[in-house]
Amino acid sequence: MAKIIHLILFSFILLSALQAHALEIRITDDLNNPMKDVAVALFPQSAQDKVRDDNLEIMQRNFKFKPRMATVQKGTKVAFPNRDKSHHHIYSFSEAKSFEIPLYIGQSPVLMMDKEGIVPLGCNIHDWMLGYIVVVDTPYHNVSNNEGTLEIKDVPAGSYIVKFWHPGLNETDGVHAQKSSLSVSNNKDSYNILIPRGDKFSWPKKPAYLEGNY
Numbered sequence: 001m002a003k004i005i006h007l008i009l010f011s012f013i014l015l016s017a018l019q020a021h022a023l024e025i026r027i028t029d030d031l032n033n034p035m036k037d038v039a040v041a042l043f044p045q046s047a048q049d050k051v052r053d054d055n056l057e058i059m060q061r062n063f064k065f066k067p068r069m070a071t072v073q074k075g076t077k078v079a080f081p082n083r084d085k086s087h088h089h090i091y092s093f094s095e096a097k098s099f100e101i102p103l104y105i106g107q108s109p110v111l112m113m114d115k116e117g118i119v120p121l122g123c124n125i126h127d128w129m130l131g132y133i134v135v136v137d138t139p140y141h142n143v144s145n146n147e148g149t150l151e152i153k154d155v156p157a158g159s160y161i162v163k164f165w166h167p168g169l170n171e172t173d174g175v176h177a178q179k180s181s182l183s184v185s186n187n188k189d190s191y192n193i194l195i196p197r198g199d200k201f202s203w204p205k206k207p208a209y210l211e212g213n214y
Contacts, residue, residue: 022153024190027144027164034148035195037069038166039132042140042152045159054139055110057081058121058131060088063206065121065131069167071141072113072133080108089124096135100124118165128204134165164193168201 023042027035056076059066061083072078080101082088087103096117101108103125113119113135121131134141140160142150 022151022189023155024149024151025144026190026192027148027150028192028194030194030196034144034146035166036144036146036148038144038148038150038164038195039069039071039134040142040144040150040152041071041134041136041138041163042155042160043136043138043163044140045161055079058133059083060090060123060129063126063129065129067143068131068203069143070131070133071143072135073139073141074113074116074135074137076113076135077110078113078133079110082106082108087125088129090121091124092119092121094119097133126206128206130204132167136163162193164195166195166201169195 025040027038027040029035054073054076056070056072056078057080058070058078059081063084063086080090082105084105087105089101089103090108091100092098094117096115097111097113097119099111113133116135116137119133119135121129121133123129140152140155142152144150
């Protein structure tokens with residue numbers, strides 16, 4: 001299992017439009033390349049009690065976690081169904097959620113993500129398997145796709161701190177935040193955010209002998 005990477009957060013002030021709507025965010029690095037697998041969360045500056053019941057499945061298929069990067073609101077229940085023909089032994093030793101699910105095929109226990117933080121996932125049998133759950137205390141979150149874009153739905157009017165995390169960002173001690181003003185006009189629902197690239201990151205690959213159906 002790769003070592004646990006410290007939480008790295010880049011924060012911005014986001015002023016939303018006057019009514020709730022979907023926000024599209026495009027993430028690029030300092031070379032204007034799209035950045036995929038960036039976890040993004042919007043934290044309201046005013047009190048809010050909206051909780052979404054978005055229970056999540058992170059399955060194992062073709063010896064990978066799917067999805068490999070996920071965001072969930074604190075209090076979300078997560079299941080880890082194994083759709084491979086091989087047994088998996090899923091675990092995490094993170095402070096946010098430490099657990100083990102011993103060798104199994106098919107359905108798994110359902111776990112509550114009850115603490116904010118990064119939950120790295122691994123398999124005791126297949127050490128190239130790697131995934132992350134980013135647990136946040138807000139209902140407004142998502143992960144950027146291959147084009148570096150993501151959508152966060154039903155964002156109401158108000159002021160937000162926007163936080164980002166990616167496993168390839170430079171490692172630091174604890175949480176570091178950078179803030180700047182980001183003005184959102186009434187008729188704008190898309191935004192571009194630049195994040196320094198940091199260390200090069202690529203997902204581990206499974207061995208060649210497992211290619212094809214197994």
